[in-house]
Amino acid sequence: xxxxxxxxxxxxxxxxxxxxxxxxxxxxxxxxxxxxxxxxxxxxxxxxxxxxxxxxxxxxxxxxxxxxxxxxxxxxxxxxxxxxxxxxxxxxxxxxxxxxxxxxxxxxxxxxxxxxxxxxxxxxxxxxxxxxxxxxxxxxxxxxxxxxxxxxxxxxxxxxxxxxxxxxxxxxxxxxxxxxxxxxxxxxxxxxxxxxxxxxxxxxxxxxxxxxxxxxxxxxxxxxxxxxxxxxxxxxxxxxxxxxxxxxxxxxxxxxxxxxxxxxxxxxxxxxxxxxxxxxxxxxxxxxxxxxxxxxxxxxxxxxxxxxxxxxxxxxxxxxxxxxxxxxxxxxxxxxxxxxxxxxxxxxxxxxxxxxxxxxxxxxxxxxxxxxxxxxxxxxxxxxxxxxxxxxxxxxxxxxxxxx
Ligand code: CS2
Ligand code: MG
Numbered sequence: 001x002x003x004x005x006x007x008x009x010x011x012x013x014x015x016x017x018x019x020x021x022x023x024x025x026x027x028x029x030x031x032x033x034x035x036x037x038x039x040x041x042x043x044x045x046x047x048x049x050x051x052x053x054x055x056x057x058x059x060x061x062x063x064x065x066x067x068x069x070x071x072x073x074x075x076x077x078x079x080x081x082x083x084x085x086x087x088x089x090x091x092x093x094x095x096x097x098x099x100x101x102x103x104x105x106x107x108x109x110x111x112x113x114x115x116x117x118x119x120x121x122x123x124x125x126x127x128x129x130x131x132x133x134x135x136x137x138x139x140x141x142x143x144x145x146x147x148x149x150x151x152x153x154x155x156x157x158x159x160x161x162x163x164x165x166x167x168x169x170x171x172x173x174x175x176x177x178x179x180x181x182x183x184x185x186x187x188x189x190x191x192x193x194x195x196x197x198x199x200x201x202x203x204x205x206x207x208x209x210x211x212x213x214x215x216x217x218x219x220x221x222x223x224x225x226x227x228x229x230x231x232x233x234x235x236x237x238x239x240x241x242x243x244x245x246x247x248x249x250x251x252x253x254x255x256x257x258x259x260x261x262x263x264x265x266x267x268x269x270x271x272x273x274x275x276x277x278x279x280x281x282x283x284x285x286x287x288x289x290x291x292x293x294x295x296x297x298x299x300x301x302x303x304x305x306x307x308x309x310x311x312x313x314x315x316x317x318x319x320x321x322x323x324x325x326x327x328x329x330x331x332x333x334x335x336x337x338x339x340x341x342x343x344x345x346x347x348x349x350x351x352x353x354x355x356x357x358x359x360x361x362x363x364x365x366x367x368x369x370x371x372x373x374x375x376x377x378x379x380x381x382x383x384x385x386x387x388x389x390x391x392x393x394x395x396x397x398x399x400x401x402x403x404x
């Protein structure tokens with residue numbers, strides 16, 4: 001079998017998505033997600049100008065070899081743009097191989113290790129009453145676990161608390177330049193324990209509560225928050241400090257038993273090496289789309305399993321249904337599965353990407369369609385042209401740029 005066509009499809013049904021479509025000489029089509037929120041066109045260029053010309057004529061069954069050819073052959077390694085492009089090729093090849101075998105992808109990954117996949121949903125509010133209503137709504141949706149993000153008194157807008165348009169898509173950043181949000185770490189550190197206190201008081205001690213710090217604390221501030229929240233037994237604190245400096249997590253780990261989740265911005269196993277081998281974290285967060293695909297992510301999961309670290313694949317709306325489908329197949333197969341983030345896509349997005357995965361009673365299942373189980377409606381995709389969109393930028397009260 002040979003690849004005879006490779007096309008990059010950019011569509012924006014409420015938000016931008018980049019999809020690679022590979023077609024073989026036997027007419028089998030494979031899809032891969034290459035969406036990098038806020039820098040989509042950089043990946044389009046990398047794919048269209050430097051990868052697509054190398055794909056036609058290749059044997060699609062040689063997934064590992066193609067991955068190594070594109071990773072090592074570029075000479076310049078790692079990084080979100082490169083690894084999103086490689087991920088799209090890798091997932092499209094797994095899609096083709098599974099379709100050729102007449103099996104859902106999870107069967108090629110060792111078969112099911114569980115019956116269904118536990119998820120967590122997003123609850124947020126500009127203030128605590130609004131957050132409580134949002135938690136109630138997620139529980140009504142069936143989620144067994146909830147991430148809680150609240151506005152901070154005195155701050156206009158913060159990560160994780162967003163308004164949505166009539167379609168349910170986050171009103172993010174369709175402006176020509178990033179929104180600027182203001183930040184006050186001390187106000188945040190004072191407020192988060194009160195948020196957990198209120199949610200525990202309302203919903204009890206059992207509900208798994210997650211919180212995304214979103215890289216905004218120093219290690220000692222993260223250690224303090226981890227300790228302050230121990231009495232509320234969080235399921236995890238996510239991205240509690242910028243973790244490019246992996247050693248920073250040693251200090252936090254010394255001070256708190258609050259479980260830690262890291263990695264959605266990481267794109268190779270090297271970003272995790274200290275964190276995993278020194279057991280500084282409890283969950284690895286990378287998405288198939290940003291980590292170079294199923295092939296390397298499975299290897300990370302197997303390394304993490306040696307240290308009893310579990311998976312928690314990143315699953316916001318800016319991972320396309322193609323990337324979500326690939327994740328759900330992996331989730332079903334790997335032994336050290338932890339939890340899957342699931343922010344459902346909007347109806348407009350689902351018109352473009354028809355998927356076999358289902359969400360029932362707070363759990364996902366990939367379905368048993370051959371491949372990853374996603375079809376791209378190119379006519380519907382063409383109806384939603386790309387729109388420049390940026391993630392917000394945070395600034396401290398004195399104007400200094402801060403992590404968002
Ligand atoms: C967040 C993401 O879901 C999460 O854990 O960190 O929503 C993140 O902000 C976006 O993926 C950025 O594009
Ligand atoms: Mg996050």
